[in-house]
Amino acid sequence: MAILDIRNLTIELDTSQGRIKVVERVNLTMVEGEIQGLVGESGSGKSLVAKAILGIKKDGWIVQADRMRLGDIDLLNLTPSERRKVMANDIAMIFQEPSSHLDPSQEIAEQIEEAIPSRTFEGGFWQRFQWRKKRAVTLLHKVGIKDPLSVLRSYPHELSEGICQKIMIAMAIAKNPRLLIADEPTTAMESTTQIQILKLLHKLNKVNNTSILFISHDIESVANLSDSLTVMYCGQTVESGTRDQVVNHPRHPYTNALLQAIPDFESNLAHKSHLYALPGSIPPLVHLPIGCRLGPRCPNAQKACVKKPHSTRIKGHMFNCHFPLEVTEDK
Amino acid sequence: MLIYIIKRLNVLVITLFLLSVVAFLLQRQVITDFVNTDNMLGDYQRYLMAMLSGDFGISQASGNPVLQDILTIFPATLELCLMAFIVSLILGVPFGILAGLSRGGSADYGIMTVTLVGVSIPTFWFAMLLMMFFSLHLGWLPVSGRMGLLYEIPVVTGFNLLDTLLSNQPYKYEAFFDSLQHLALPTIVLAALPTTEVIRQVRASIGEEMDKNYIKAAQAKGLNTFQIIKRHGLRNALPAVIPSLGLQFGRVLTTAMITETVFSWPGIGPWMVNNIYLEDHSAIQGGMLFIAAFVLLANMATDMLHLLINPLKRDELYGKS
Numbered sequence: 001m002a003i004l005d006i007r008n009l010t011i012e013l014d015t016s017q018g019r020i021k022v023v024e025r026v027n028l029t030m031v032e033g034e035i036q037g038l039v040g041e042s043g044s045g046k047s048l049v050a051k052a053i054l055g056i057k058k059d060g061w062i063v064q065a066d067r068m069r070l071g072d073i074d075l076l077n078l079t080p081s082e083r084r085k086v087m088a089n090d091i092a093m094i095f096q097e098p099s100s101h102l103d104p105s106q107e108i109a110e111q112i113e114e115a116i117p118s119r120t121f122e123g124g125f126w127q128r129f130q131w132r133k134k135r136a137v138t139l140l141h142k143v144g145i146k147d148p149l150s151v152l153r154s155y156p157h158e159l160s161e162g163i164c165q166k167i168m169i170a171m172a173i174a175k176n177p178r179l180l181i182a183d184e185p186t187t188a189m190e191s192t193t194q195i196q197i198l199k200l201l202h203k204l205n206k207v208n209n210t211s212i213l214f215i216s217h218d219i220e221s222v223a224n225l226s227d228s229l230t231v232m233y234c235g236q237t238v239e240s241g242t243r244d245q246v247v248n249h250p251r252h253p254y255t256n257a258l259l260q261a262i263p264d265f266e267s268n269l270a271h272k273s274h275l276y277a278l279p280g281s282i283p284p285l286v287h288l289p290i291g292c293r294l295g296p297r298c299p300n301a302q303k304a305c306v307k308k309p310h311s312t313r314i315k316g317h318m319f320n321c322h323f324p325l326e327v328t329e330d331k
Numbered sequence: 332m333l334i335y336i337i338k339r340l341n342v343l344v345i346t347l348f349l350l351s352v353v354a355f356l357l358q359r360q361v362i363t364d365f366v367n368t369d370n371m372l373g374d375y376q377r378y379l380m381a382m383l384s385g386d387f388g389i390s391q392a393s394g395n396p397v398l399q400d401i402l403t404i405f406p407a408t409l410e411l412c413l414m415a416f417i418v419s420l421i422l423g424v425p426f427g428i429l430a431g432l433s434r435g436g437s438a439d440y441g442i443m444t445v446t447l448v449g450v451s452i453p454t455f456w457f458a459m460l461l462m463m464f465f466s467l468h469l470g471w472l473p474v475s476g477r478m479g480l481l482y483e484i485p486v487v488t489g490f491n492l493l494d495t496l497l498s499n500q501p502y503k504y505e506a507f508f509d510s511l512q513h514l515a516l517p518t519i520v521l522a523a524l525p526t527t528e529v530i531r532q533v534r535a536s537i538g539e540e541m542d543k544n545y546i547k548a549a550q551a552k553g554l555n556t557f558q559i560i561k562r563h564g565l566r567n568a569l570p571a572v573i574p575s576l577g578l579q580f581g582r583v584l585t586t587a588m589i590t591e592t593v594f595s596w597p598g599i600g601p602w603m604v605n606n607i608y609l610e611d612h613s614a615i616q617g618g619m620l621f622i623a624a625f626v627l628l629a630n631m632a633t634d635m636l637h638l639l640i641n642p643l644k645r646d647e648l649y650g651k652s
Contacts, residue, residue, distance in 0.1 A: 056550050056551060084554075084555060088552065089553070101544045102545055103562075103566070103567065104567065104642070105566045105567045155642045
């Protein structure tokens with residue numbers, strides 16, 4: 001059963017240059033208990049999609065969708081307070097830039113305890129007074145913080161970015177969410193911490209059967225972790241499917257370009273040879289191309305690309321391209 | 332932390348030193364009871380020693396030591412100023428929050444319009460308007476003074492509200508309410524300026540904080556709006572306002588002098604004006620030094636308070652000291 005089902009999600013921003021469709025008709029389907037990677041360059045609207053799922057809106061955002069369901073809950077028909085309740089119970093999010101998402105004036109202890117819902121309480125009433133504190137310590141232990149007591153007494157500015165990220169994860173798993181949205185959880189972190197956090201997410205998925213939407217710009221790290229992948233470019237879904245379909249048999253030129261851009265150090269990479277990259281750069285939001293937004297940069301683009309391509313679906317492998325790549329043999 | 336306090340004290344000492352130099356040069360121009368010789372440095376040294384030992388000279392008008400005069404009069408001004416500050420916080424904080432949360436909305440426009448009127452209205456005129464309406468037209472509140480002549484309250488602290496309650500007179504509660512009534516109009520007039528300042532600061536601060544990322548994280552935790560404002564918004568927005576309140580103190584004290592003169596409040600304002608008429612130089616000089624030193628100390632105290640309750644301020648210190 002699909003835990004998350006989004007059809008034709010469109011997010012528009014009101015700017016001084018007029019209304020801009022930042023995210024255009026994005027589809028996203030997640031099966032219960034899977035890790036799905038959402039890949040795209042920065043500015044491709046990944047985080048916006050995540051915030052739209054959570055229902056955190058800023059002024060001047062217009063979010064529309066044909067369908068948006070979380071399990072059996074229709075997110076579109078909820079009042080804001082019901083939506084908050086759903087968020088409190090079922091969805092958790094790990095944000096980018098963790099230290100800015102912690103309240104700078106509060107000790108970590110208070111912030112974690114605030115994230116622990118009372119429904120997770122087990123035990124007798126005499127344990128009520130201490131359990132939040134104990135739970136906070138166990139949570140911090142779980143995410144691999146060695147000295148939980150001193151971290152609990154600290155303010156966010158006294159901690160490193162990596163520890164802040166772990167605290168964010170601890171707060172996210174405190175409510176045993178059904179869906180965990182991890183928005184670039186490993187950026188700005190040294191590689192050993194990155195691996196710890198990826199392992200942690202993986203364990204969470206296996207042990208608690210938490211579905212994880214893993215958002216990243218790095219297709220390589222996502223591909224290792226996730227069961228299925230969705231690739232976005234400039235606010236449009238480009239391709240989605242299982243890991244094998246997307247990584248080994250990409251049908252969209254953009255996915256292909258992303259995969260090509262990973263330097264392969266095992267084959268003989270010639271000294272000072274060019275790495276593969278698409279020509280041009282990501283268009284600014286005010287000058288988005290019409291039709292397929294990859295059009296001006298696409299090596300296979302033709303006249304038909306000025307119209308938005310219909311999505312083609314073959315055995316759960318979905319891609320939006322007028323001229324998809326041929327099916328390739330296993331590499 | 333300790334280094335910061337020492338630094339701050341250092342600034343205070345230097346400012347007071349400069350202040351004393353200015354005051355010394357002024358008093359050298361107009362010959363007072365202080366004996367001046369040709370040796371300027373020696374004069375300054377004696378002057379400074381006198382000031383440090385609390386000897387501001389003898390007031391020619393009253394014949395008392397200046398410091399004694401100031402100390403009997405100043406509590407009245409302080410009482411008025413403190414009341415004005417309390418009122419401005421009680422009114423300013425909630426309205427500031429309201430305006431900050433409904434930015435661009437009708438509540439925001441309404442509050443900011445009233446605020447603008449509050450800033451631009453001349454103090455003496457506002458005082459007279461209130462006096463005419465509440466005292467003369469409606470007859471609810473007394474026109475001037477600090478307390479009715481019927482009551483006789485021994486001076487203990489100099490603060491009327493405290494003294495009435497501390498006294499053993501049978502009419503002490505009546506006296507208390509009487510002095511409250513006398514306080515009402517001057518307080519409102521004096522509070523107008525800091526209230527507008529508090530509203531504007533709180534509005535800006537809370538508007539800024541509510542856009543920050545941790546508010547979004549709190550929303551994602553599933554807290555409701557009220558909880559978010561209470562636990563995260565205010566906590567970060569209010570401490571940022573404190574230093575500017577300290578700076579307001581100087582302005583309030585200046586405005587207090589005008590207000591006191593209009594309401595015949597027996598504070599430092601009418602006292603100074605009176606001494607200027609009488610050309611009582613040592614009293615003018617003593618009053619000036621005293622007020623300036625008091626404002627400096629108040630500023631420093633608010634800075635320290637800010638340091639104590641705002642952990643972020645301490646964060647900034649790590650980098651600087």
